[in-house]
Amino acid sequence: MKLGTLKHTVDHKPVAGDFAIIEAPVPACPENGVLVRTVHLSLDPYVGSRLRGRHMGEAAPEPMKGAIPGAIVGQVIESRVPSLKEGDWVQSMEGGWQEVCALTAEHVRKIDPSVAPLAAHAGVLGMPGLTAWSGITQLAKVGAGDTVLVDAAAGPVGGTVGQIARIKGADRVVGIAGGPEKCALVTDTYGFDACIDYKAEGWKDRLAEALPDGLSVFFENVSADMAMLALTHARIYARGVLCGLVDAYHTETQSQHPLNAGLIIGKRAQLSGLVVYDFYPRWDEYIAEAAPWITSGQLKFAEDRAAGLEEAPALFERLMNGKNKGKAVVTVAPESV
Amino acid sequence: MKLGTLKHTVDHKPVAGDFAIIEAPVPACPENGVLVRTVHLSLDPYVGSRLRGRHMGEAAPEPMKGAIPGAIVGQVIESRVPSLKEGDWVQSMEGGWQEVCALTAEHVRKIDPSVAPLAAHAGVLGMPGLTAWSGITQLAKVGAGDTVLVDAAAGPVGGTVGQIARIKGADRVVGIAGGPEKCALVTDTYGFDACIDYKAEGWKDRLAEALPDGLSVFFENVSADMAMLALTHARIYARGVLCGLVDAYHTETQSQHPLNAGLIIGKRAQLSGLVVYDFYPRWDEYIAEAAPWITSGQLKFAEDRAAGLEEAPALFERLMNGKNKGKAVVTVAPESV
Numbered sequence: 001m002k003l004g005t006l007k008h009t010v011d012h013k014p015v016a017g018d019f020a021i022i023e024a025p026v027p028a029c030p031e032n033g034v035l036v037r038t039v040h041l042s043l044d045p046y047v048g049s050r051l052r053g054r055h056m057g058e059a060a061p062e063p064m065k066g067a068i069p070g071a072i073v074g075q076v077i078e079s080r081v082p083s084l085k086e087g088d089w090v091q092s093m094e095g096g097w098q099e100v101c102a103l104t105a106e107h108v109r110k111i112d113p114s115v116a117p118l119a120a121h122a123g124v125l126g127m128p129g130l131t132a133w134s135g136i137t138q139l140a141k142v143g144a145g146d147t148v149l150v151d152a153a154a155g156p157v158g159g160t161v162g163q164i165a166r167i168k169g170a171d172r173v174v175g176i177a178g179g180p181e182k183c184a185l186v187t188d189t190y191g192f193d194a195c196i197d198y199k200a201e202g203w204k205d206r207l208a209e210a211l212p213d214g215l216s217v218f219f220e221n222v223s224a225d226m227a228m229l230a231l232t233h234a235r236i237y238a239r240g241v242l243c244g245l246v247d248a249y250h251t252e253t254q255s256q257h258p259l260n261a262g263l264i265i266g267k268r269a270q271l272s273g274l275v276v277y278d279f280y281p282r283w284d285e286y287i288a289e290a291a292p293w294i295t296s297g298q299l300k301f302a303e304d305r306a307a308g309l310e311e312a313p314a315l316f317e318r319l320m321n322g323k324n325k326g327k328a329v330v331t332v333a334p335e336s337v
Numbered sequence: 338m339k340l341g342t343l344k345h346t347v348d349h350k351p352v353a354g355d356f357a358i359i360e361a362p363v364p365a366c367p368e369n370g371v372l373v374r375t376v377h378l379s380l381d382p383y384v385g386s387r388l389r390g391r392h393m394g395e396a397a398p399e400p401m402k403g404a405i406p407g408a409i410v411g412q413v414i415e416s417r418v419p420s421l422k423e424g425d426w427v428q429s430m431e432g433g434w435q436e437v438c439a440l441t442a443e444h445v446r447k448i449d450p451s452v453a454p455l456a457a458h459a460g461v462l463g464m465p466g467l468t469a470w471s472g473i474t475q476l477a478k479v480g481a482g483d484t485v486l487v488d489a490a491a492g493p494v495g496g497t498v499g500q501i502a503r504i505k506g507a508d509r510v511v512g513i514a515g516g517p518e519k520c521a522l523v524t525d526t527y528g529f530d531a532c533i534d535y536k537a538e539g540w541k542d543r544l545a546e547a548l549p550d551g552l553s554v555f556f557e558n559v560s561a562d563m564a565m566l567a568l569t570h571a572r573i574y575a576r577g578v579l580c581g582l583v584d585a586y587h588t589e590t591q592s593q594h595p596l597n598a599g600l601i602i603g604k605r606a607q608l609s610g611l612v613v614y615d616f617y618p619r620w621d622e623y624i625a626e627a628a629p630w631i632t633s634g635q636l637k638f639a640e641d642r643a644a645g646l647e648e649a650p651a652l653f654e655r656l657m658n659g660k661n662k663g664k665a666v667v668t669v670a671p672e673s674v
Contacts, residue, residue, distance in 0.1 A: 056603075139607075220598075224598040227598060242598050242601055242602050243602070245598060245599060245602070248599075255599070256595060256597050256599075257597050257598035257599045258593060258595030258596065258597065258598070259595065259596040259597075259598050259601070260593050260594050260595065260596075261557075261561040261564060261579050261582060261594035261595070261596050262582060262585075262592070262593075262594045263594075264579055264596070264608065264610040265579050265580070265582070265610035265611065265612060266393075266610065266612070267610060268609075268610045268611070268612055268615060269609075269610050270476075270607065270608070270609045270610070271601065271606075271607070271608045271609075272605075272606075272607045272608075273601040273602035273603065273604060273605045273606050273607070274602065274605070275602065275603070275605055278605060
């Protein structure tokens with residue numbers, strides 16, 4: 001089978017040439033788990049950080065041997081546990097860049113293939129969607145009267161943040177994204193009220209204009225500086241979710257991500273750190289709530305799809321440079337065999 | 338009557354020589370308010386900041402004319418509103434350094450002189466106590482299982498924070514204060530489990546030892562750096578109340594008070610900015626809850642008392658340098674006339 005690995009250790013923002021697709025033996029089915037044929041592979045920014053050993057203390061894969069980490073959606077082809085049987089559809093954060101994954105049962109979540117397109121379980125119903133739901137419904141508790149600002153709004157977290165905020169009753173949803181094409185996705189597909197292109201001149205003035213009554217909630221995906229910019233537009237008692245600091249994933253020096261405590265006090269702001277791992281036990285609850293939104297058309301998503309593991313390195317490089325258009329998903333094998 | 342004012346504008350940490358006690362005419366009773374004879378005058382750190390025009394956008398008093406701002410406890414001597422009558426005891430944040438205060442009714446809160454010593458309404462039942470209660474019960478929502486850390490723990494805010502935390506069920510309460518005398522007050526009078534002297538060598542190791550299972554709540558009175566030190570000892574999901582940044586009240590350059598967003602996320606911390614003004618409408622509720630704690634001996638307080646307005650400048654200078662021992666209160670006139 002094919003397996004995607006690092007050619008060498010990396011200490012830079014990964015590029016396509018850092019990866020190798022090699023032949024590896026099909027693993028044996030673990031005693032307390034399953035073998036899964038990988039169908040959809042999710043590419044996510046945190047993996048870029050993890051390949052450099054910078055993510056939550058987790059180790060980078062061994063070059064020319066270990067699979068690149070990545071969430072997968074796939075189908076059980078062999079099982080040694082009673083809870084899972086051949087043919088079941090599953091999602092796992094522990095799959096990785098490989099055509100067949102050996103997974104212990106605790107790392108596998110069974111999914112219902114009828115509730116939504118299977119690839120959605122890599123994005124809007126996957127970890128990015130769960131992240132958005134956790135921040136909006138469990139931490140910021142968005143409801144009627146809220147004005148919500150989110151950056152990286154064209155991405156699968158940011159785009160879902162705004163849409164769930166709207167579903168939960170927010171009055172106004174504003175995004176920040178890079179370039180007119182992404183901004184169009186945010187307003188035209190995701191239905192945000194406005195999206196500010198941070199690459200355009202005068203964008204900070206545009207942001208102020210888009211928030212005439214300030215914001216009551218911000219969801220931070222990019223940096224401490226952006227969080228502080230959001231806070232300058234905050235009404236008092238605003239809630240902020242600190243989720244990602246992707247701007248610093250590949251900086252040469254580790255940032256202190258400075259937030260201004262004086263501004264937080266002055267605004268009586270409430271800031272919450274979000275790590276989506278904590279909400280994995282509530283994944284099924286999220287899907288039960290969100291799948292009908294997809295069916296009804298209230299929750300939209302965009303995908304940047306590649307076909308075949310060989311295409312993963314190039315798509316990953318695009319992701320690292322923000323050039324993907326929607327959730328980066330590699331369809332490793334056809335859904336039906 | 339006597340009135341305390343600035344001799345000149347100040348752009349340094351105020352010293353006794355910056356103040357003048359002058360003779361001023363007794364003001365007239367406002368149409369919509371009362372005249373109050375000042376009995377107890379509260380001296381508070383925020384006033385030092387305000388005298389430099391640095392507090393919440395509020396103006397400094399006019400030199401040789403306007404009274405130094407300060408909360409007072411006093412007795413109505415003339416009233417033009419039906420809600421207040423001669424002889425009523427009142428508290429006001431708008432009193433100031435003067436023997437008689439002219440106050441509009443909206444700035445006056447009637448107090449019951451029987452629930453606690455009158456001077457307590459300047460400290461433990463006054464703004465410092467309300468600050469502590471708001472942060473512990475309304476923001477951090479301290480209860481059983483919590484370990485609480487607070488700095489400036491010998492002061493009226495910090496000391497009350499720890500005691501209310503204990504009353505609300507906290508398992509362990511740790512303070513930080515400057516010098517053995519203050520630390521003894523914190524442990525022996527306020528009953529904290531431990532108090533770390535930040536002026537002693539190796540104090541950061543002592544702090545770690547005092548928090549063997551980490552903290553679940555911290556209440557920050559001093560600086561962003563201290564908040565980050567607290568966060569390094571935080572369990573995940575810790576709650577932090579950002580209340581005061583007194584270390585920067587008198588720095589030459591305005592600080593950015595940097596908090597590390599990465600650490601906040603990693604700890605899944607929840608930080609809340611606290612401005613006590615917001616809780617003024619709940620003052621009577623606080624007193625109703627806290628006065629019985631004073632009677633029962635669960636809530637202790639210490640005072641550094643001076644007698645006569647002439648003594649206010651020297652006590653204020655001691656306060657600015659952290660040399661006060663307990664709540665700084667000037668008893669301007671006897672309680673009974």
